[in-house]
Amino acid sequence: MTTPTPEATALMRGVQQAAEGTPYVVTPTAEGFDVSLDVVDAQWFGLFNKAGLSKVYVHHVAVPSPGTYTITDDARSVEWVAGTPRVAATAERQLGRVKELGAQKVWAFDEHGRFGVQADFRFGSEEGRDLVTGVAQQLGMELRRGGAERIGLWAAGLVGVGAVVGLVLTVVLALTGYFG
Numbered sequence: 001m002t003t004p005t006p007e008a009t010a011l012m013r014g015v016q017q018a019a020e021g022t023p024y025v026v027t028p029t030a031e032g033f034d035v036s037l038d039v040v041d042a043q044w045f046g047l048f049n050k051a052g053l054s055k056v057y058v059h060h061v062a063v064p065s066p067g068t069y070t071i072t073d074d075a076r077s078v079e080w081v082a083g084t085p086r087v088a089a090t091a092e093r094q095l096g097r098v099k100e101l102g103a104q105k106v107w108a109f110d111e112h113g114r115f116g117v118q119a120d121f122r123f124g125s126e127e128g129r130d131l132v133t134g135v136a137q138q139l140g141m142e143l144r145r146g147g148a149e150r151i152g153l154w155a156a157g158l159v160g161v162g163a164v165v166g167l168v169l170t171v172v173l174a175l176t177g178y179f180g
Helices: 006-019 042-051 126-138 147-175
Strands: 024-028 032-037 055-062 068-081 084-087 093-096 101-109 115-124 142-144
Touching: 006 024, 006 032, 006 055, 006 126, 024 126, 032 126, 055 126, 068 126, 126 142
Parallel strands: 068 142
Antiparallel strands: 024 032, 032 055, 055 068, 068 084, 068 093, 101 115
């Protein structure tokens, strides 16, 4: 594991302070640190289970050069086994920049037999990312796109160019009578 730069350490410590009292945990990594929901903390997993949390978002943060940072979002499925969370090994995983919003309201009988709202939960995948960007702005750091996000944008651009070329070619062939 490489020694983090003072700037990376300041960013991580600032995010740790911002995450205090929230369901988010900051974990050091070889490249920087991760910000994710603390699904194993008993203080929070009851709420997550009750709300029907089905995905967990890990925000991988790195400081590649002075004054800049990257965030790569990693969305993974969560399974609840007998009321205990575990990150599932599934074919569904999103990596790059993930923006998802969700809300769930559960009406059911409580332990006293009263019918009513048992869970009213709203979630945005940007919440953990916002912890990082807020601290980074205070430190005067600039966000750069992560590798997965840049690759995705290049791929989307190539597909767009290919679609335009295919459309132009089809129109030219149709106008020259190739199809008829």
